[in-house]
Amino acid sequence: MKKIILPLFCLILLNCNKSEAVANESVSAMAVMEDVAVDSAAASYSPSPSTTTSDKQVQNSEPNSSNPKTNIVSKKIIKNGEMEIQVGEIKKAQNQISEILKKNNAYIQSERFNNNDTAENLNVTIRVPHQNFDPLINSFSNGVGSVLSKNISSDDVTEEYTDVSIKLENKKIYLEKYRDMLRSAKTTKDMLEIQENIRSLEDEIDVSEGRLRFIDDRVNYSTLELMLYKEKVRSSATSKIGFGSRFGDSITEGWNSFIAFFLGVISFWPFLLLIPIVVFVWKKWRKNRVKK
Structure with missing residues (x-):
């Protein structure tokens, strides 16, 4: 009986050890399979096109404050x-x-x-x-x-040129917005108001562009006012002014001087009126003095 029980007991122990090894091997295999699955899933995963596009749209719609747009204008000297x-x-x-x-x-x-x-x-x-x-x-x-x-x-004129250029760009932006609004306008009243704004902006843009062209022309081409002067040498042989012309000029100048003197005397007419009054008062005062 003892001879039978002892071999059975050893056999049971051997079977238990084998089952534990198999179990451990299966657990290890499952862990490896799970790691492989996770790695393959991570490798095969990529964001959907819609998500990428929307993200890009959001990024593009946000202003880039780190790189602001600046207008650089070279020196404008006239x-x-x-x-x-x-x-x-x-x-x-x-x-x-x-x-x-x-x-x-x-x-x-x-x-x-x-x-x-x-x-x-x-x-x-x-x-x-x-x-x-x-x-x-x-x-x-x-x-x-x-x-x-x-x-x-x-x-x-650099400051003026820069100011006009910036205002011109802003007006062009508003002009495009008004044109977009005109395409989507639904009532006649809205269309007329938008067209009036467009016409006003186009006139202002023409004026600004004309001013910039004028400044560019004055900057690119300088202007010089040159006067050449030659003095004529007078002599008895070459002079065009003779005795007769000088005599006539002297008579004219004398007449003009007489007229100027006469008009100057006339301008003192209030004082001329006072002269008879002064003479009359003086004579009366003198008579009274003689009687006394």
């Missing part, structure tokens, strides 16, 4: 000048000016010539690229004639 030069001959000076203008890519905007008894005057308005303004002034100062006067000025 240069103007005035020169008066005394020359020996107007024609010769004109030829010299033409050569100087060609070298500096300048052109004549307007020209006015005046010839009288005492002098010849040629007034020329010149436009020149701003980078050639100073060389042009130096060329006129050397060799053309004797400089009688020179005035150069610079005007910084």
